[in-house]
Amino acid sequence: MFKPKGLLSALTALVASAALLFTAQAAPQARALTIGAPSGVDVAGHQHPGGAPINWKTVRADGQSFAFVKASEGIGWTNEFFEEDARGADAAGMKVGSYHYARPASDPRAQAATYAAQIARVPHHSLPPVLDLEVSEGKSPRELIAWTRAFTDELKALTGRTPMIYTYRYFWTDHMANTTQFSEYPLWLAAYQAQAPEPVGGWSKLAFWQRSESGRVNGVTGPVDMNLFNGNDAQLASFAAGNYGNFGGVLNGLVVPGAPDLGEDASLLIGAILALGVGAAAAPAIIEAAKESGLGAQAAGELARFVEDLNAAGELPISELQAMAAGDSTVGDLAILLDNAAHLGGVDSELTLTAAQVDKVANAARGAGVDLPAIDSRAVADALSHAATGR
Structure with missing residues (x-):
């Protein structure tokens, strides 16, 4: 979930190129999906080009119910926009969470302390704090499992909060040996495809599905990660209140119409x-x-x-x-x-x-047979390149 994700943005932008030709001509809009699953975004510093703010009231009005904000990475690195975004999303009426991008080459407890200090700055952090786990930095599965346990235990001790795990299928099945450990924590799984993925490891269901990282939402400059919660609005409210068992079923077999799909065998x-x-x-x-x-x-x-x-x-x-x-x-x-x-x-x-x-x-x-209007090809190319790279 590090940003900017140049390759993924480029691929999904081009897979959905016809749709982006329209959005490059006018303000893009991410309509709320009418499937009963609340939609939300996750953001980082690159959603602030030139320091421009995110208009969180506009994001909320565009159908987004929750937001995760990058808080930290490794030891000592923090997102300068974390507090601004977390407070802004909360003020707009959204459920708010955060994530820490893990760097397993360095001490897990020190990283948990970096993250906990960030969480303490935000009083309305209703969603569980997230360990973003997608690089091993040379650690074996056994070492990485131990690293993850040390981080999550330390974070719980420092914050009193139950964390959530963010990962993607290959990483969990290979670098974490598809361990069934950590299934006591909610799972947030990245899978850039049209159909909702199956869970990994010991989980029986997803809490959140990161379905795209090139979404367009009013109020956010450039592409943004799009997510669905595996439940309804009432279950999201319950989840935000700390009930991590009362959700599920909404994503089972779900196919998002018209979504860019990178789900083919590689x-x-x-x-x-x-x-x-x-x-x-x-x-x-x-x-x-x-x-x-x-x-x-x-x-x-x-x-x-x-x-x-x-x-x-x-x-x-x-x-x-x-x-x-x-x-x-x-x-x-x-x-x-x-x-x-x-x-x-x-x-x-x-x-x-x-x-x-x-x-x-x-x-x-x-x-x-698509009825495209006349376009300025150079202007559209520049807009699409910006969407693909975050630059």
Whole structure:
């Protein structure tokens, strides 16, 4: 859940390119889904380009019921907008939570203390504090499980709060050995696909599903993570009051209409990336594999360029890709892995669109019967690139 997630934003933006052509021409709007599951966002510092504030009253009016705000990462790093956003969301009538991006290479108790100090700054923190667990930094599953236990125990001792775990399927099944430990805590699972995912480990149900990280919500500049709560409004209120058992059922088998879907099997694509990593293939092979894995030509090209940048910087996560290839991972899982590798390695891969690419998408949409208005291709390309990168 680190931000900005350049690759994931680019892929989901391009998968939903026809819709984004419309939203680039007018103020984007995220309509509340009429499925009975409350919708919410999670935000970090990059939702404040140039220090611009989030208009939380507008976010609430756009159908969002809750917000999680990044509080901290590792030891000592804190989000300068944390208190502003948490208080603003609460004042707008939203349920408020926060998250800590785990860096397992450093002490878990010190990280819990960093996070607890942030939580103490916000009096109306109604949702459980979240451990965002998606990188191992070289720890074995046994070591990572012990690290997670130390963090959660310390956080409970410092705050008196029951934490929630945020993760994604590949990470939990591989790096956490699909442990059934921690199922006493609620689960927040990232899966960028149209159908709600099944839980992992020892959980019988999700509490929250992070379904997209390229949503558009009035009041927020640029793309934002979109989430659904597994319950109704009354159950969300109960959950926020500390009842972590009275929810569920709403997400079972749910398919979100029209959602960008990165849920295809990634095995072929991972193989092509590994081949590039050892010099046995080039970008065209990745592009072709990406197309066969459900991505369009432009999204495939952006993925190939992102992978080339990682490889050139020596940050391509070869061992993790090999482990992922042996499992059952989605294109979304792969994109999360690569984005985290870029974050840890400090790789800044510029992901941009050209006017020619926009024209190609627009013409294809018109050919499919979509009634698109006349557009300024250069302006739309710039808007989509901003949505894809957060820049």
